[in-house]
Amino acid sequence: MITFILNNKTIITSEHSGMTLLDFVRYEQRLTGTKIGCREGDCAACTVLVGELKNNRLEYQSITSCISPLGNAHGKHIVTVEGTNLQNKLTVAQEAMKANYATQCGFCTPGFVVSLTGFALSNSEKNYSNALDAISGNICRCTGYKAIEKAAHQVVGKLKTKDNPSFSWLIENGFIPNYFEAIPERLKDLEAKDRNQPKGKYVSGGTDLYVQQADHLADNDVHLIAEKDYLKGIEIKDGTCIIGTNSTVSDLWNHSELNSIFPNLKKHLKLVSSEQIRNMASLGGNFVNASPIGDMTIFFLALNSDIGISTESGKERNLPLKNFYQGYKTYDLKKEELLKDIHFKLPSKNTFFNFEKVCKRTHLDIASVNSAASISVEDNVITEAHVAIGGVAAIPKYLHETSAFLTGKALTSEIILEASEVLQSEILPISDVRGTSDYKRLLGQQLFFAHFIELFPEVFTLKDFVQNA
Incomplete structure (x- = not known):
């Protein structure tokens, strides 16, 4: 039952x-x-x-x-x-939608009301940016959306009077009912x-x-299996991060230590679907979906991660994530096996990580091409490189040859340009609804350059690559 x-x-x-x-x-x-x-x-x-x-x-x-x-x-x-619902009056979220004329046909309105109520109940800081994140997955086709954003702003204004509001405070102030x-x-x-x-x-x-x-x-x-405890949790110890495959994208988003290790983590994860989906989607599911454009798969490939695989009988084995995929939607996982965890070495102080994604709209969309890179640099020499790219092959692609080419080379625009040519030899995009093969090759090149412009702004500018590419 x-x-x-x-x-x-x-x-x-x-x-x-x-x-x-x-x-x-x-x-x-x-x-x-x-x-x-x-x-x-x-x-x-x-x-x-x-x-x-x-x-x-x-x-x-x-x-x-x-x-x-x-x-x-x-x-x-x-x-x-x-x-x-409250008895005989509107809740704060409902009143905000009404007062700002944020509903027209009304079909989407219940979803917005629930999302804004969820924001009031959440542990997140009660600011306007987080309120917009809370409704990031809610679509309305009638109002132009600005009225809804004003409603969210009104809800934030009511919440700002109280830090970490309790249930009793939210009840007293008309956010939720007594029960x-x-x-x-x-x-x-x-x-x-x-x-x-x-x-x-x-x-x-x-x-x-x-x-x-x-x-x-x-x-x-x-x-x-969402409630299997042995598939949950994020643990950081002895220079390694171990993440249970039932962990969600939101679990990463809310993990303070991971956010300190990866300062741009929330910026990257904001490109991964809506808040509602981030609350649901498991990392293990993203991996075994085996989509060539799986955002989190690309993310963890660039961290040179390993995956732990287990059976119900207790047998376990480990495998580099970059060796997991064998072909389109096929991978090294037997019928009785489950992905148990993903683990990677924490980046050193000289290691820099970046994630990029291009799609037809900025948020809540499937990537045309996505890419991630982890680059370690000492004395202007790349000591270690791991680059992954999606949307340009039948599998989520770890760029073995490009990563190997970069390792041991000087951090110069000439080397990066040469490496981009190696990248082009490793990918084989196809034309589909998300773009032509030529367009995806161009995106792959541009996202590769973007990693270095973003991570090393004191070394590279856009001009270094636009003039020479």
């Missing part, structure tokens, strides 16, 4: 774990404020909040329910737009033990699988 709290109601259901949370909410519970839009996680009309007890503290995140399996709600608090205060104890009392999982397709966050196979997964057995 799947047991969770939906708004203010305890749910115990034998519905199939693989059906989407959206379909359960709308068709089984008749909570139709949660809308069906794209069914791909792109429009966020279906946004709900997921509350989970972590270290005795209830934390909420927004997700898109159209690509989330019902079984992942087990033991949690799910909040739809109906669950944010929220009892949810932590209700979740503790919930009989939500680990369920016996059937043998079926492994599913973690589901953000890719449910775009492609939602109907199939709803009708067949799935083995949900």
Whole structure:
């Protein structure tokens, strides 16, 4: 049985774990404020909040329910737009949308209200930038969006009067209804033990699988692994970072030590989908999706990462991520195996990392070409280089020859130009909806140059490469 709290109601259901949370909410519970839009996680009309007890503290995140399996709600608090309502008056988020004329046809409005409520409940600093991040995945086609941004600004203005607001403060000030205060104890009392999982397709966050196979997964057995503790966590020790493959992009985003090691981490991760998807998407899922343009795959290839692979019987092995991919959508993983973790050596003080991505729109889009590079330099000599690029081959591409060519060479524009020619010999892009092969070759070159302009601005300028390329 799947047991969770939906708004203010305890749910115990034998519905199939693989059906989407959206379909359960709308068709089984008749909570139709949660809308069906794209069914791909792109429009966020279906946004709900997921509350989970972590270290005795209830934390909420927004997700898109159209690509989330019902079984992942087990033991949690799910909040739809109906669950944010107050008696006889509007909440702060609802009033802000109304006061700023931020709704027209109204179809997208519930998603925005839920996302802004989630922002109020979140641990993030209550500033305008974070409020815009919270609604980064919510699309509206009617209002021009500026009115919605004004509504977000109004919500921030109400929150700025209080640092780290408690549930009681949020209730008193009209952000959430009274019942929220009892949810932590209700979740503790919930009989939500680990369920016996059937043998079926492994599913973690589901953000890719449910775009492609939602109907199939709803009708067949799935083995949900999102709550497997041994696949979770981020640990830094003895100069190595070990990340469980159930960790999400948001787990990286919120990890203070990783942000100190990689000062531009949030800037890079902001290019990886919307906040709702970053809250759901697991690193392991990104790797085994094996997309040639998988953002996090490219990211970790450039860190020269290794992956840990395990079986349920306890057998384990390690493999360089750059050797994992064997061909288009194929990789070195046996049927009974799971990716357990990804680990890499922490960069030294002389190591510099950068991630670049070009797509048809800046955010919330699939890359035409993406690239990452980790470059170590001492005395103006490149002592170690790892460069990865996506969208230019059948697999997420670690550039073996380009990386080897750079190692041991002087950090000069002449060397970088020569290395870009090696890069061109390693890639074989095809023409598709994201661009022609010639366009992708040009992007590959330009993103390669961008790494060095970004990382070594005192050495390189755009002019060094534009005039000589």
